Amino acid sequence: MAMMRLRREDPRVVGAFRLHRRLGAGGMGVVYLGSDRRGQRVALKVIRPDLAEDQEFRSRFAREVSAARRIRGGCTARLVAADLDATRPWFATQYVPGPSLHDKVMEHGPLSAAETAAVGAALAEGLVAVHEAGVVHRDLKPSNILLSPKGPRIIDFGIAWSTGASTLTHVGTAVGSPGFLAPEQVRGQPVAPATDVFSLGATLAYAALGDSPFGQGSSEVMLYRVVHEEPQLRGVPAALAPLLRTCLAKSPKERPSTLQLSLRLKEIAAREARGAGQATASTSRPRSPAPARAPGPRRPAEPSGTRPRPSGRQRRPVDRKLLRQRLVVFVTVTLMVTLGIAAAQGCQGPM
Secondary structure: OOOEOOOOOOOOEEOOEEEEEEEEEOOOEEEEEEEOOOOOEEEEEEEOHHHHOOHHHHHHHHHHHHHHOOOOOOOEOOEEEEEOOOOOOEEEEEOOOOOEHHHHHHHHOOOOHHHHHHHHHHHHHHHHHHHHOOEEOOOOOHHHEEEEOOEEEEOOOOOOEEOOOOOEEEOOEEOOOOOOOOHHHHHOOOOOHHHHHHHHHHHHHHHHHOOOOOOOOOHHHHHHHHHHOOOOOOOOOOOOHHHHHHHOOOOHHHOOOHHHHHHHHHHHHHHHHHHHHHHHHHHHOOOOOOOOOOOOOOOOOOOOOOOOOOOOOOOOOOOHHHHHHHHHHHHHHHHHHHHHHHHHHHHHOOO
């Protein structure tokens, strides 16, 4: 998560927390990186002044902070503290290091089928705990998923409401992010766990595609597509496309439960990881050695004095008969010369 310096108008201390950096800003307020006296780091969100003056918002915010305290599970950022009566209400959650799913995809491209399924299985399991606490997140999207070293974490329960609550804060105004909202949210109907299933399906489609399954456009265009058009899943891995399509069904009754979704995604993740491992092993496997030739008849061992010496120039074979003839001639000539010399000395005699 990118950090920015505090601005002049930003507070330096909120509650028992000292603020160090800005983590971001959204429709509800500004999120800061803070720490308490023990050094525990938190992500602290301070509500916008105009929302702080809305008593209806304050009452709903208080109910949902109370519900968020009941959430148990390792896939969410734990609520640490909150002050609902402050001039500008705030709440602090456990700080989660790591990029958001949105930033990860923007920087490195879409995830593989195995990675998408593994992230989805963990998120679906986390939503089981959220829904068991009677809470619906209502704004599940790639920027609200942090990829920590210990696994994905769901953050920003700032607009989460209890099951069955309406999705409208003001008449005709839907709360959430276009492209990841469920059709019932757009229509202003009560939310349910199936609402988060739709948003999770859109989020996983984004992870696999690098874009929302409902494309890009103005808020009005995006909301119309969510309600009336089918999602575009071309490019989503075949192992995931059918399951994501059921998550993105227009009717909440046709979507799988979070438990069913978690189990199914775990199966897909395991299968895809196995397939990727086998493909890697086959490409890195060493080539088989060439088959050995059939052994032929052995050559007889050469006698030790006849094996040719290893040299650059090969010697010609020796002709023994010619060698004897030359030796006889040499001896005969030498003998005749010797006799001739001796005869000449004998003829002269003493003077």
